[in-house]
Amino acid sequence: MDSRDWQIVRSTPLFGTMPQDVALSLIGSQPVRSYEKGTTLFQQGEPASSFFVILDGWVKLFRITPDGNEAVVGVFRRGESFAEAAIFLGGRYPVSAEAVTSTRLARIDGELLRRRIREQPDLALAMLASSSHHLKSLVEQIEQIKLLTAQQRLADFLVNLAPANEGSCVIELPYEKALIASRLGMKPESLSRALAKLRPLGVSVDRETVSIVDVDLLVRFVEASPRDDEGF
Amino acid sequence: MDSRDWQIVRSTPLFGTMPQDVALSLIGSQPVRSYEKGTTLFQQGEPASSFFVILDGWVKLFRITPDGNEAVVGVFRRGESFAEAAIFLGGRYPVSAEAVTSTRLARIDGELLRRRIREQPDLALAMLASSSHHLKSLVEQIEQIKLLTAQQRLADFLVNLAPANEGSCVIELPYEKALIASRLGMKPESLSRALAKLRPLGVSVDRETVSIVDVDLLVRFVEASPRDDEGF
């Protein structure tokens, strides 16, 4: 782990608030590992001994049903941590994880973390904040699936990717469209069509490059009732 | 708070694992309050100073969009705690809460809890476990909405209400059908139809009383791929 990596770790809400030496003792001893695209990091139901911070790349969390269908419940990027919760859940991962690009991860040992929490109560508050943050994003995801159309969910996804929340911009899709589709709770075909239907709102696509004429227009489209899209 | 209430509090994963005196100091000083059906407990965006344990009744958590649509993200009952996460999330509730029946709640002060966590690190682990548990149930909810049909979600809901996971049983629906519908991510009309379509699987309904011939049949229906319901 070089200083660039360390900087990333310290930028997370979890490791950014704790004293430097505590963070070092948690993460320093563990080697950073690289994973190829497509590597399974852990599987749902597996004993959970540790959690991760992403130093580079993208990771997806998903659930698999008995018949093989898959639901993506989160996609994380550099600077984000995941699977913290598993440590406290009877020690089993409730989801599976896979590297969707080639990836570098720092692994934090769960038992060590629990010991540190006992010695260092502020650490617990940081963990709770981090866990609460994940909770909130899941709630938002549920809200989205339940009351937005596929087009609106996609528009929201693009808005969150955009650097500013007004004016025009050009963004690169961070990972495969099939994964974006799954993340947004739809099929790849539907994503394709949804993208096409956003054209009148100033969204044009070429490969993985998306140009947005006016981000604010998209924001207003997302906030509109699913039904009154006449005006657009 | 009588001894029956106290027993309920101690039955929660959160308050059950901590030393008795700590639990008492957290909860004992706060008066138990009663709320009528329909009472708003707090609203999304409001400053969050405390969280709750349900001593009696049912509470729903939901999100409201600018245009008034509502998505239920959880329904809790006696012995469950809710809104713990808000305490650690910059102090604002990310959801709204309402009593769906007449309800009695114990309120726990957030600032007090934070202080206790600093003194009592084991408390932090209990909080983390509780929070992780909520996280897991949200993940499961997302999975359900994303890859089960309305009928399957309903079947799953009934199965979770049933006392055993095989054989026959009779259960009472715990709250209004409109709320069940919203909790399951569908409209009341769809719930009605989904119930009707479960009849061939041995589910019959009268008012709020549901009779199930064979719970295991429902379980297998939920686990089947959404499409191959031919056999049923």
Next chain:
DNA sequence: CGCGGCGTTGATCTCTGTCAATACTTGTGG
């Protein structure tokens, strides 16, 4: 060049939401 992975497009079908009409239940006031 041919092959395989990924994405798009088209035709069709199914599910669920919407709108409207109709019981049924409960509570209220005459």
Next chain:
DNA sequence: CCACAAGTATTGACAGAGATCAACGCCGCG
């Protein structure tokens, strides 16, 4: 006690969103 109103659940007709199945285009790669 009945009439009436309001809230809740069911049912029907219809429309729209999204899934499915299939075909095709595009691109990178051996």
